[in-house]
Amino acid sequence: MLTVIIGGGPAGLLAAQRLAEAGHRVRLFEAQATVGRKFLVAGHGGFNLSNAEELPGFASRYGAEENRFQALLRHFSPDDLRAWAADLGIETFVGTSGRIFPVAAHKPADLLRAWLQRLRELGVEINTRHRWLGFVGATGLRLRDENPGPDAGREFVVEPAATVLALGGASWAKTGSDGAWVPLLQEIGVAVVPFAPANCGAEVAWSAFFQQKVGRAPLKNIALRVNDGAAVRGEIMLTEYGVEGTPVYALTPQLRAALARGGPAVLHLSLKPDLPAPALTARLQLPRGKASFPDFLKKNLHLGPPVPTLLREARPDLPTQNPEELAALLTAMPLPVTGLRPLDEAISTAGGVAFSAVDEHLMLRQRPGTFVAGEMLDWEAPTGGYLLQGCFSTGAWVARAIGLPGAGTAGKE
Numbered sequence: 001m002l003t004v005i006i007g008g009g010p011a012g013l014l015a016a017q018r019l020a021e022a023g024h025r026v027r028l029f030e031a032q033a034t035v036g037r038k039f040l041v042a043g044h045g046g047f048n049l050s051n052a053e054e055l056p057g058f059a060s061r062y063g064a065e066e067n068r069f070q071a072l073l074r075h076f077s078p079d080d081l082r083a084w085a086a087d088l089g090i091e092t093f094v095g096t097s098g099r100i101f102p103v104a105a106h107k108p109a110d111l112l113r114a115w116l117q118r119l120r121e122l123g124v125e126i127n128t129r130h131r132w133l134g135f136v137g138a139t140g141l142r143l144r145d146e147n148p149g150p151d152a153g154r155e156f157v158v159e160p161a162a163t164v165l166a167l168g169g170a171s172w173a174k175t176g177s178d179g180a181w182v183p184l185l186q187e188i189g190v191a192v193v194p195f196a197p198a199n200c201g202a203e204v205a206w207s208a209f210f211q212q213k214v215g216r217a218p219l220k221n222i223a224l225r226v227n228d229g230a231a232v233r234g235e236i237m238l239t240e241y242g243v244e245g246t247p248v249y250a251l252t253p254q255l256r257a258a259l260a261r262g263g264p265a266v267l268h269l270s271l272k273p274d275l276p277a278p279a280l281t282a283r284l285q286l287p288r289g290k291a292s293f294p295d296f297l298k299k300n301l302h303l304g305p306p307v308p309t310l311l312r313e314a315r316p317d318l319p320t321q322n323p324e325e326l327a328a329l330l331t332a333m334p335l336p337v338t339g340l341r342p343l344d345e346a347i348s349t350a351g352g353v354a355f356s357a358v359d360e361h362l363m364l365r366q367r368p369g370t371f372v373a374g375e376m377l378d379w380e381a382p383t384g385g386y387l388l389q390g391c392f393s394t395g396a397w398v399a400r401a402i403g404l405p406g407a408g409t410a411g412k413e
């Protein structure tokens, strides 16, 4: 039975592997010159494959889709992901934050190389520079060969028994995830939730003075919350446009919601999250002698540059002689967010194929035999390995569904 996979990201490649292992004939079509481009990009900033968080908590990271992900993660869990990597010769470890990484000796490209070798051994046919152009009839797929040479631009139709669409989200378009598939699905009546940036930086209208003086600067061991929501700990980076970093990314759903309601979307920054307010006030009450305010902050609270400049940016009439007011500012410095960074810069995409458009097997209701996996579905999750795990789990899920009796046998070959 022929199954066609469109899209050579982690979701499509894992579906291909699982299907080939189950004895399917698999042809994969990828628009770019190579597969796994975003997978390799993910490797640039610390290749975070999954997370060791236990299942109920892990699934809650997928927000509104928590229940669905309970089942998906049980089917292909973080442990399954580690076993899969080990089977390709890539050992992994759990970092102090719970994140799962390949051991240092293994680069992301090593994992991808070993994976592609395995796919070749399993007989998966990978066709790069082949773009899917849309559906034809009840089961056909229209494709264009974009390789240079005599066949350049040739269009053809394949009629698989089952199709997996794993076309990715709509950020980092240069990796191939450009969201250009949306009209192709809408044409056949599939509901697609508009894309929005997820896991991205937040814009703050810094003064020209602040931008020039601070530029980019890290703030370590801070806590951040949106309005009166729950705090997220970690490290952020002050940038020319605003703030970025894991806690900011984790708060993008709340920021997006607050901005959509017309604001206010205010990040509250705690620079001393481990120091209760009375202890903080007591430290600020210590005699200063001849020390300047920045020197005093540094000596008593270990808050060096850029904190004094940041305090004045947040409160130009900084009450340097009022310990209570200073403590309040250090505990919940308001940073009004004016917007989120553009979609193309985001680590991931919210929106995509609506879950109402697929059944429990992630098969399109409008088109039996066509399944959807990975980031192109309407889910979002924070960084920390939850994104790739979600792509792998959905890829494994659709591969299993195609093997089930009665599912995915709509085509002719």
Ligand SMILES: Cc1cc2nc3c(=O)[nH]c(=O)nc-3n(C[C@H](O)[C@H](O)[C@H](O)COP(=O)(O)OP(=O)(O)OC[C@H]3O[C@@H](n4cnc5c(N)ncnc54)[C@H](O)[C@@H]3O)c2cc1C
Residues within 6 Å of the ligand: 006, 007, 008, 009, 010, 011, 012, 029, 030, 031, 032, 035, 036, 037, 038, 039, 041, 042, 043, 045, 046, 047, 048, 049, 050, 130, 131, 132, 133, 166, 167, 168, 169, 171, 172, 175, 176, 177, 178, 181, 346, 347, 348, 373, 374, 375, 376, 384, 385, 386, 387, 388, 389, 391
């Ligand atoms: C900077 C950055 C860092 C990241 N770091 C991490 C991390 O550390 N941990 C983590 O869990 N996640 C991380 N991610 C997210 C992770 O890389 C993505 O969630 C994941 O790659 C999505 O997988 P996917 O298979 O759904 O889609 P993609 O990887 O986007 O693959 C989709 C593929 O479909 C192809 N395609 C699209 N349209 C067509 C068409 N019409 N015809 C043929 N092919 C087509 C594309 O070219 C692409 O290759 C990071 C992302 C970025 C941008």
